[in-house]
Amino acid sequence: MANLTPELEAERKRICQIAKDAGLDCFETVFELITYDQISQFAAYGGFPVRYPHWKFGMEYEHLSKSYEYGLSKIYEMVINTDPCYAYLMEGNAMMDQKLVMAHVYGHCDFFKNNVWFGKTNRKMMDQMANHATRIRRYMDRYGQDTVENFIDVCLSLENLIDRYSPYVEKSVVNSETPPREKNYLLKVERDYMRDYINPPSFVQEQKRKAEEDAAAQAQRFPREPEKDVLKFFIHHAPLADWQVDVLTIIRDEAYYFSPQGMTKTMNEGWASYWHSKLMTTKILNDSEIIDFADHHAGTMAMAPNGYNPYKVGIELFRDIEERWNKGQFGREFEECDDVKERKHWDKKLNLGREKIFEVRKVCNDVTFIDQFLTEDFCVRNKLFVYKFNKKTQKFEVDTSNFKAIKSQLLFHMTNFGQPIIRIEDANFENRGELLLNHLHEGIDMQPDFMSETLKNVYKLWSRPVNIATIMDETPQLFRFDGKEYTQHKLSEEGPTPNPATEESSGS
Amino acid sequence: MGIREDQSRFKDIVKGKVKEDLRKYVSQGEMIGKREDEYVKIPLPRIDIPNFRYGPKQSGGVGQGEGQPGQDVGDPGEGGQGQAGEAPGEHMVEVELSMEELADILGEKLQLPRIEPKGHKNIDSLKTKFTGIAPVGPEGLRHFKSSYKSALKRMVGSGTYNPEEPLVLPIRRDMKYKSFKKVNQPQTQAVIIYMMDVSGSMGEEQKEIVRLESFWINTWLKKHYKGLETRFIIHDAAAKEVDEDTFYRTSESGGTLISSAYKLCQEIIQADYPTNEWNIYPFHFSDGDNWSGEDTRLCVKMLQEFFLPNCNVFGYGQVESKYGSGQFLKDLQKEFGEDERITLSQIESRDKILDSIKDFLGKGR
Numbered sequence: 117m118a119n120l121t122p123e124l125e126a127e128r129k130r131i132c133q134i135a136k137d138a139g140l141d142c143f144e145t146v147f148e149l150i151t152y153d154q155i156s157q158f159a160a161y162g163g164f165p166v167r168y169p170h171w172k173f174g175m176e177y178e179h180l181s182k183s184y185e186y187g188l189s190k191i192y193e194m195v196i197n198t199d200p201c202y203a204y205l206m207e208g209n210a211m212m213d214q215k216l217v218m219a220h221v222y223g224h225c226d227f228f229k230n231n232v233w234f235g236k237t238n239r240k241m242m243d244q245m246a247n248h249a250t251r252i253r254r255y256m257d258r259y260g261q262d263t264v265e266n267f268i269d270v271c272l273s274l275e276n277l278i279d280r281y282s283p284y285v286e287k288s289v290v291n292s293e294t295p296p297r298e299k300n301y302l303l304k305v306e307r308d309y310m311r312d313y314i315n316p317p318s319f320v321q322e323q324k325r326k327a328e329e330d331a332a333a334q335a336q337r338f339p340r341e342p343e344k345d346v347l348k349f350f351i352h353h354a355p356l357a358d359w360q361v362d363v364l365t366i367i368r369d370e371a372y373y374f375s376p377q378g379m380t381k382t383m384n385e386g387w388a389s390y391w392h393s394k395l396m397t398t399k400i401l402n403d404s405e406i407i408d409f410a411d412h413h414a415g416t417m418a419m420a421p422n423g424y425n426p427y428k429v430g431i432e433l434f435r436d437i438e439e440r441w442n443k444g445q446f447g448r449e450f451e452e453c454d455d456v457k458e459r460k461h462w463d464k465k466l467n468l469g470r471e472k473i474f475e476v477r478k479v480c481n482d483v484t485f486i487d488q489f490l491t492e493d494f495c496v497r498n499k500l501f502v503y504k505f506n507k508k509t510q511k512f513e514v515d516t517s518n519f520k521a522i523k524s525q526l527l528f529h530m531t532n533f534g535q536p537i538i539r540i541e542d543a544n545f546e547n548r549g550e551l552l553l554n555h556l557h558e559g560i561d562m563q564p565d566f567m568s569e570t571l572k573n574v575y576k577l578w579s580r581p582v583n584i585a586t587i588m589d590e591t592p593q594l595f596r597f598d599g600k601e602y603t604q605h606k607l608s609e610e611g612p613t614p615n616p617a618t619e620e621s622s623g624s
Numbered sequence: 625m626g627i628r629e630d631q632s633r634f635k636d637i638v639k640g641k642v643k644e645d646l647r648k649y650v651s652q653g654e655m656i657g658k659r660e661d662e663y664v665k666i667p668l669p670r671i672d673i674p675n676f677r678y679g680p681k682q683s684g685g686v687g688q689g690e691g692q693p694g695q696d697v698g699d700p701g702e703g704g705q706g707q708a709g710e711a712p713g714e715h716m717v718e719v720e721l722s723m724e725e726l727a728d729i730l731g732e733k734l735q736l737p738r739i740e741p742k743g744h745k746n747i748d749s750l751k752t753k754f755t756g757i758a759p760v761g762p763e764g765l766r767h768f769k770s771s772y773k774s775a776l777k778r779m780v781g782s783g784t785y786n787p788e789e790p791l792v793l794p795i796r797r798d799m800k801y802k803s804f805k806k807v808n809q810p811q812t813q814a815v816i817i818y819m820m821d822v823s824g825s826m827g828e829e830q831k832e833i834v835r836l837e838s839f840w841i842n843t844w845l846k847k848h849y850k851g852l853e854t855r856f857i858i859h860d861a862a863a864k865e866v867d868e869d870t871f872y873r874t875s876e877s878g879g880t881l882i883s884s885a886y887k888l889c890q891e892i893i894q895a896d897y898p899t900n901e902w903n904i905y906p907f908h909f910s911d912g913d914n915w916s917g918e919d920t921r922l923c924v925k926m927l928q929e930f931f932l933p934n935c936n937v938f939g940y941g942q943v944e945s946k947y948g949s950g951q952f953l954k955d956l957q958k959e960f961g962e963d964e965r966i967t968l969s970q971i972e973s974r975d976k977i978l979d980s981i982k983d984f985l986g987k988g989r
Contacts, residue, residue: 157627166626171637172673174630178719249626265633272673419688422697428688503697504684512699514691515684525686536676560678569674 118146124205127215134399135222139474140391142225143239144200147218151207155191156180158204162374163196164245168252168366169261170268192416193217197228197377199239212405216412219395223388226477231383233376233481236283241373248366255359267360271367273573276535277346278368280375342539342554347371349540354577364577378533379481386430387477389416393431422503422512424529429498433485436494437476438469482530490526492519528558536562541585551578555586562586571597638719641668642726643733650730650840650981651974653832663720727847730840734981737988738848754804761801770800814849814903814936816842817892819857819885821910824877830943834909835872837941837977841907844985849903855892859885861915865892879915882908882952883922890930899934906931907939907984912950920952924959932965939984944972 120128128147135142150158160177161167183189192213195203203221205214228234238244256264302315302323343349347368351361377384393413401409419425440446444464453459476485494500501517502525515521528534537556545552551574555562567584574582574597581598585607592607642649649666687697721729730736757770775794779785785792818838820826846852856871857863863884866874889906897904914920931938942953953968960966969983970976 160627160630169626169629169633171630171633173627174632174634175671177627177631178634182720269673273675276675420698421687421689421691422685422699424686425688499688499690500686501688501691502684503687503691509696512684512697514687514693514695514697516693517691522686525684529685534678536678538676555676563677563679566674566677570676573674 119149120147120205121149123211124149124214127211128218131215131218131222131395131400134395135219135226135391138391138395139470140222140226141230142201142222143198143229145195145203145221145225146200147203147205147221149205149207152184152190153181155194155204155206156184159191159194163194163202164242166246166249168245168249168268169256170265170272172272193220193224195221195224196242197224197234197237197239198242199229201225201228202242210408212401212408213412215400215405216392216396216409219400220388220392222395223391224384226391227380227384227387230478231376231380231481232479233284233379237376238369238373244369244373248370251362251366255363259359264359264363267363268367270573270576271347271364273570274346274350274577275367275371276533277344277538278348278371278375279344280379280532282345283372283375338543339540342541344537344539346538346540346553349543350577353543355579356577376481379483379530382426382430382433382482382530383477383480383485384430385427386432386434389427389431390434390473421514424526432498433489433494434473434476436491437489438473440469441472442467442469444468483527486523486526486530490523495519495522536560538584545583549580551580551582553582553584555584557587561588564588567595568597568602571595571602575599635719637671638668639721639725639729641671642666642719642721643729646729646733647975647978649726650978651836653836663722664726665718665720667718723843724847727843730844730981731847734978734986736844736982736985752804754802756803757800758803759797759800761803765802765804767800767802771798774798774800813851813853813901814845814905815853815855815893815897816845816905816907817855817857817889818871819859819863819889819906819908820871821860821880821882821885821913822858822874822876823860823880823913824875825911825913825945826875826943827945830911830945831872833943833971833974833977834941836974837909837971837980838907840977840981841905841984844981845905857885857888857892859888863888880910880913881919882910882914883919883926886923886926886931890926893934904935905937905939906935907941909941909943910952911945912942912952912954914952914955917955920955924955927956927960927966932963935965937984937987938966939969940966941969941971941980941984944970 118125124147132142132145156177158165159180160173167173180191184191192206192209193203195201201221201224203217203225205217209217228237252264252268302320305311305314339349347364350356351364351368356364396409396413397406417425417428417431419428442465443462444450444466445459445462450459450462453462476489480488495517496519499517500522502515502521503512504515505511506513531537537558539554539556540551541554542552544550553574567586571582571584574584581596583594583596585592585594587593594605594607596603596605691697757767771794772792775792775798776785778795778798779792816838818834820831820834842852842854854868856866856868858866858871858874858876859881860876861879861881861884863881865888885908893899893904893906914923927938940953940956942950944950950970953970956966956968960968964987967984967987969980971980
């Protein structure tokens with residue numbers, strides 16, 4: 117498959133060895149030399165050569181190729197998380213760029229292979245994607261391209277409604293045969309003769325009745341527990357044709373495939389940048405290439421006042437961790453030291469840095485990465501701040517450089533990809549087979565026009581009225597789409613079961 | 625490959641969206657001045673697939689730099705670097721359409737029939753069109769690349785090709801020639817003559833409407849006629865021919881004699897456009913005031929005797945203004961009623977431009 121020129125192939129071998137010697141542990145990595153048009157095409161397909169037919173890929177391709185044509189942006193590297201990994205080099209790039217890309221790619225490949233969040237990933241996704249494409253083409257032949265494409269639109273509209281952590285949770289096996297453990301609802305009795313006094317029969321009866329009621333209520337709930345994997349729920353319970361179930365399954369599988377990449381964006385780019393920078397400057401570059409490298413590298417690391425650059429924050433954090441663990445700037449003794457001077461010159465010469473960053477790249481995702489390793493010193497040194505939209509001036513403005521605020525802002529953006537968390541609360545809402553979604557509001561409202569459109573798409577799958585409870589304009593509200601009308605109802609603070617029927621003129 | 629299919633699906637969707645919103649684009653002045661070979665950028669609000677997401681203005685972000693609280697950081701939506709496989713940002717989608725495509729959309733949306741140019745039978749011209757490769761032909765049309773390619777094939781096939789000394793020698797039967805055939809190219813010539821009342825009651829907005837409307841009429845007619853000419857006449861009590869720029873800029877006051885414009889128009893046609901060879905489209909825009917009933921009768925006479933028999937269609941567009949009485953339209957309606965050869969259209973506002981274009985061009989003449 118690989119079609120590198122002899123010169124590039126020689127560099128690839130060399131860089132591969134350098135990466136290995138530095139401790140990187142990669143799947144075999146196949147580089148291909150392709151034209152920018154192909155790069156745009158693959159990038160539009162999320163890196164894959166083949167995807168199912170859908171206009172959004174065409175749109176993405178149009179954007180990428182146009183913005184390259186107009187000199188607005190250029191994709192330098194692309195690598196697919198499969199075994200072997202596939203990566204692309206662009207024809208006609210300068211040798212320095214090619215080397216940089218290769219070094220960067222080996223960083224990604226090591227990450228893909230070793231980070232635990234990629235542990236459940238299907239490494240044969242190339243085949244799987246092609247298989248998906250075939251299945252969807254077959255449905256298009258049978259049911260018409262428009263029908264299938266429109267249905268895909270609906271599925272894609274909900275593709276972020278998966279449970280990103282569910283692949284990592286060991287399912288506890290509940291055997292429905294064994295009766296649930298009887299709840300100990302009686303008060304504890306130390307002495308036998310006291311029993312009837314402490315737990316009189318009427319009290320026992322009462323407790324028993326309550327417990328049974330609770331259990332019955334629990335048993336009637338559907339789903340039993342609120343369900344975050346909305347797509348899975350629809351696959352099992354929505355009234356869909358077989359082909360629709362299959363299409364939905366495909367969309368869900370692909371969403372889960374891409375999920376770890378979203379969960380580790382900062383780390384992954386930081387790790388790859390850390391290694392390309394380290395290997396390039398110490399082993400790979402020749403003297404004449406240093407300037408070009410510095411130029412290119414600086415471009416990648418640029419951080420705008422209004423933009424978070426995962427490459428930059430990632431690489432700086434890895435470097436910071438390495439330095440701190442080399443110098444022993446961690447642990448209780450260091451944390452409790454509040455002498456600025458002493459802290460600054462703290463160096464226990466532990467040299468644990470390299471080991472530590474390898475450990476971090478193995479076990480963390482962006483949330484735990486930022487949560488554990490973002491320090492106040494780091495924020496000050498890197499001049500980070502939080503910006504917010506000012507309603508008065510209608511502008512985005514610097515809000516604060518308070519450490520806690522920065523950290524919580526970053527964590528907020530990384531949790532669930534910075535997307536609202538939505539669960540299926542009740543699939544038999546109001547005992548009418550309606551669907552109730554619940555948005556776990558965390559201080560930020562959803563965008564209303566997107567919400568209404570998405571809710572209409574939920575209806576297309578569920579075929580019965582759908583509701584979503586959320587907070588909008590500081591008021592708990594229920595939004596409802598019944599197939600014809602989109603309505604909005606205020607919810608009382610404590611009333612979890614709103615009754616839209618009473619507010620409607622007719623129930624039909 | 626798949627991506628081309630996806631791309632054309634995307635473009636189809638875009639065209640559909642443009643069609644839905646066509647009224648908006650037609651009543652915007654931005655397109656004016658575009659030529660048919662130019663692309664126009666049409667912003668499409670959200671062809672994104674909707675999902676549950678946070679409102680962008682509510683969420684802030686983390687930035688870097690020497691910022692003091694309160695300092696403006698600019699719109700986070702702008703700039704930033706793209707990365708492969710990343711979800712598309714929250715930007716507007718801008719699509720490019722050629723004027724020709726836009727004209728298609730216009731035609732499709734308004735269900736405009738294909739115009740049937742008159743007289744095309746008589747004046748078709750033959751045109752040579754190169755269509756392929758043939759084994760015989762004049763030396764002047766020898767196709768160099770194909771000839772050498774077949775020579776190379778022959779030599780490789782017969783084992784006479786030596787890669788050490790890569791010399792390709794074509795012989796007679798390797799030669800390939802461009803082949804052509806004569807195709808009928810309808811010689812479609814057309815002229816549009818715009819006439820406009822520029823008396824005081826035609827204000828800026830009224831003229832803008834005429835400008836927009838005539839732009840779209842041009843765009844549509846250009847699709848059908850390879851050689852399209854446009855002429856411009858302004859009039860108040862007297863008429864004169866002007867260039868396009870003056871046409872839209874001039875503002876006069878004083879009386880209105882519509883017949884003066886019609887006379888000049890007739891002279892231009894008679895001088896430059898033999899009516900059996902040219903497709904002729906006179907369009908007249910005014911707010912409907914004429915100096916006298918006498919003059920209106922003169923106009924009607926000219927329409928009956930000259931314009932209607934000789935033109936594809938005569939268009940009269942009445943742009944509403946605060947001051948105009950709108951009498952001229954009523955007079956013409958009374959006189960011509962349902963006559964196919966004249967189209968009367970009332971344009972109350974920008975929003976009605978699209979309907980008016982349909983009035984004018986919907987007959988396919």
